[in-house]
Amino acid sequence: MRRANGHVRARADATGPRGLPISLDGVGVRRGAATLLRGVDLVVAARTRTLVIGPNGSGKSTLMRVLHGLVAPTEGRIDWGGLAAPPRGQAMVFQRPILLRRSAARNIDYALRIAELPRAERLRRIDGALAATGLAAIAAQSARTLSGGEQQRLAIARAWALAPEVLFLDEPTASLDPAASRAIEALVRDIHAGGTTIVMSTHNLAQARRLGERIVFLHEGRMTECTDAAEFFRAPRSPEAAAFLEGERL
């Protein structure tokens, strides 16, 4: 894992937030004999809402992890606003929410204590995040006893409380029912409205249509499209994307 070296002062974009834009140049990830990603050139600009889509096994999760700095590319270069390592201020929500064995409020508090916020500020943010995600009533309840939808909302609340510059979401609604999924989508929109850059992967085309401003399409580890969402859904440029939209299994 690339450790954040907060003391690195690189010549970042003076007008934008730290760590953005995220630039990938020929990034590839090879693990053993398998190639998970190859030749990805991508720029994630500040305040955009990017949806990463593609069939199963196309490398969506790997790309998300590379963008967040959890996985180092084996080829190519990546930088975060000119920085060689991702700065603090990025958060990630995974497909299955990973919550600690403690109350909902304490889960959020855990993340905030790592960020070294003072107690009063932590309490304020916890209340705010729980209210925003509609979880105020279960603040004291054990996180593990919440429903799937509530747990995922809590994971988002935890990320929200950190006030991140970038929020990554890796197929966050894959295991949720439609109602819970809609709730998550609404939250994502709210967070984006607050100025956070969103990068989210999904295998749900309808969701991509609803949420995407920009679409990144992956097929067998290659990025075949990276374009404005409206354009993508009207007229995809690559045959693989076209086939995917038609619903054919690739």
Add this chain to the structure above:
Amino acid sequence: MTTLAESVRLALGLMAGFDAHLFGIVALSLRVSIASTLCATVIGLPIGAALAVRTFRGRGAIVATLNALMGMPPVVMGLLVYLMLSRAGPLGSLGLLFTPGAMVIAQTLLIAPIVAALSRQVIEDAWLEYRDQLTSLRAGAWRSALTLLWDTRYSLLTTVLAGFGRAVAEVGAVIIVGGNIDGVTRVMTTTIALETSKGDLPLALALGLILILIVVLLNFGAYATREWARARSG
């Protein structure tokens, strides 16, 4: 089988009669085994957590060695500790030989590898699950290890109980380093060994039944506590 029936009667009689001598022996057994389990936990859990969370050269060798040490014969450990604590040995000036302290040391050394090896497995499994999220939150290795230790506390309790079971049941180490001195270092298991060697088999078996009963009660208690706590906090 008449020996068994006679032993059960003897055991019930001993317990009902609140035999003070017997209670002293039971109390010493529990004191020594609980103390060594606690010490082994204090030593073993951090080692298990460190091995689970960090990768470094030689880690595989250490893990394999720990697993192998779980099978250390107690009598061999007893002998090694005896040689260390004997006046003729390096730590003789501590004057610990033939005291309960020596028994605690020997048992701690026996159980710590068990606690470390088993907790490593438990925490490693949890680390697989938690790793991405904890890394994303920038928890760092030290904090991650502590978090995992707390979150796996129920499974770790089973590990600790396994260690305790090993401690309270062993006789080979404590008899060598303790000397089985009446009133000082005589515990349940060494008393059973002594009564067996004196040919008083019904009494030995009765004591054995009492020991088993105590261990069963302790485990029931631990299980009940665990389930109650788990229901409360998930």
Add this chain to the structure above:
Amino acid sequence: MNRRSWLVLVGWCALALRPALAQDRFIVVASTTSTEQSGLFDHLLPAFEADTGIKVRVVAVGTGQALDIGRRGDADVVFVHARSAEEKFLAEGQGVKRYPVMYNDFVLIGPKSDPAHIAGGHDIVAALRAIETAKAAFVSRGDRSGTHIAELALWKVAGIDIDKAKGPWYRDTGQGMGPALNSAAAMNAYILSDRGTWLSFKNRGDLEIVVEGDKRLFNQYGVMLVNPQKHPNVKADLGQKFIDWLVSPRGQSVIASYKIDGRQLFFPNAGSNA
């Protein structure tokens, strides 16, 4: 809460590890299983404690191991019953002086079926010869204990080189007196035992005393202070008090008063040349 729990844990560990308080006046005596298992110490030591206020901690192992404990300086006094081994201990400079204390006797135990036809005899040497001739099952302690050393000496007196003569009939178990008696009961074998352990032994099976009363079955106990010049940690004054008490008229009478089933087990003979 976590931090407090850790402190409690560490506190308990420290408490359990603390060595015995120095206020307790005590000595460690390395002795043999026969003296302990016969019940003599349960009778003797409370009297000594009452008279002097000194507690005695007995580590009961075989004679060989007891002397070894003395050599390592882990005991203050050794109290065993194998004169040759004790004299060797003295010659090595490990002990200060040997005091004879008491004697009991060995008895030859055997199965009621008596394959060697020796029951009721009073000649141990003839009995051993008969056992060897009949190749009857015989259990040996095999653990360098006083009893084992005595057994080997008797084979020698019988003119039998036991190392050569032993076969499947001679079972060298390497055990203490009690466990060896257990084995003999299970195998229906002959075995040499001290009378005290036999009298308090409960798992007799089909065994009974077959030969007793021979003067050569005489079993002398001696006590020695571990040499404080070699082992400075030895509690020389307390240890010497114990020895002095044992050979004093008071100690000797306590020894004589110990009985099992109305029968005296140990015969005090301090001051003799035994």
